Amino acid sequence: MSITLHYFASLKESLGRASDSVDYLPNLTVLDVWALANQDQPLPNLILAAVNMDYVPLTSLVEDGDTVAFFPPVTGG
């Protein structure tokens, strides 16, 4: 099984891709998932995270099959 990652807006542009997939391992946090997909490149400042479309802290644990999204502060409306 695996974890799906999505990137949005300026983060997507700077990474040069919109999504990733990493293998599931027990006890992964959101930040671990980022590191696995991005060769330990640090998460840029201010980036927010959502798991299965709900905001979560970066220390939140991830389950197998989860979708994790990373994006900059929102500017809609």
Place this chain on the structure above:
Amino acid sequence: MSITLHYFASLKESLGRASDSVDYLPNLTVLDVWALANQDQPLPNLILAAVNMDYVPLTSLVEDGDTVAFFPPVTGG
């Protein structure tokens, strides 16, 4: 010359008339004008006054030719 009085809404209905006219005298207050037009019947509670379409305190002095309006609290909008 004279002072014109206007009454509105429930006050107009209870008085049974929409306007009055009283002779001008020096040093009349808004409350004096009411008393002259209404045979010393006391001004009902909560009634507001305007002179020449601006809100004024009841103790405000009236000039010759002024229009004085009396009305209950407003309930528009």
Place this chain on the structure above:
Amino acid sequence: MIVISENPFDPWQALQDYQTSAAMQGQYGATTVFVGTMRDFNDGDTVKSMTLEHYPGMTEKHLSNIIGDAKQRWAIIDSLVVHRVGDIYPDQPIVLVAVWAAHRGDACDACRFIIEALKSNAPFWKKEHLSSDQSRWVTHNSKGYLNTKVSD
């Protein structure tokens, strides 16, 4: 613009028309609107219709002062106030307040200020005609509470 209207009006149509006619394209980023509509109930009674009395002349003067105050306090591009007078029936709009500004802080705060000031001070009086065929003057407006804390 301030309009005192003896005839029913559609607030959305009025906004469409006014915005098309006013020369403010490209400038405004925020529009805030309040519409007060006649309900068929009030204070527990069924209301068939309402008669709205006003003080002609003072009404316009007073609304103009309120909008002048709002323009001094907030960066407003334009505003539109329409208020019905005369006989009004359920579902008919009574009042429309619209404010256009570059930023939402100005549009929202100014619109709120105008409707609250209008309700507190503008010389309009409502008389309700009930289903029991009795009539009564409305003696108070409902509260315009504000629980929202807004900063960002």
Place this chain on the structure above:
Amino acid sequence: MIVISENPFDPWQALQDYQTSAAMQGQYGATTVFVGTMRDFNDGDTVKSMTLEHYPGMTEKHLSNIIGDAKQRWAIIDSLVVHRVGDIYPDQPIVLVAVWAAHRGDACDACRFIIEALKSNAPFWKKEHLSSDQSRWVTHNSKGYLNTKVSD
């Protein structure tokens, strides 16, 4: 109702249509509306167009949560939120928030809450295309200040 729209919309037409279709006649006394429109300038630059990206699925879920929160806090009869995504040009509406309630305190407070929550948390991102042919991501929203003290 929540609508994410790739096509331009007229907010006043949308309100007219929605209000006609929704079964709330006679109940609402207050409608408060906010419309955010694209300006042709921002932070001192002329803006030719804008691309609005969103996170499909999370956007709808999040807006639905915001409206749910508003319904818990205020006595709302109905609400309508429309948000554009994709390419947007000056003078085109970006967002519409409308709230219907019996009383204006609920309509005004809830509308303000929804637009502020949307701006703070809903997953939308704006990229501006300038007249210089440069593009830039918008990094902050303007303040939604509130100076009005409202009670009556």
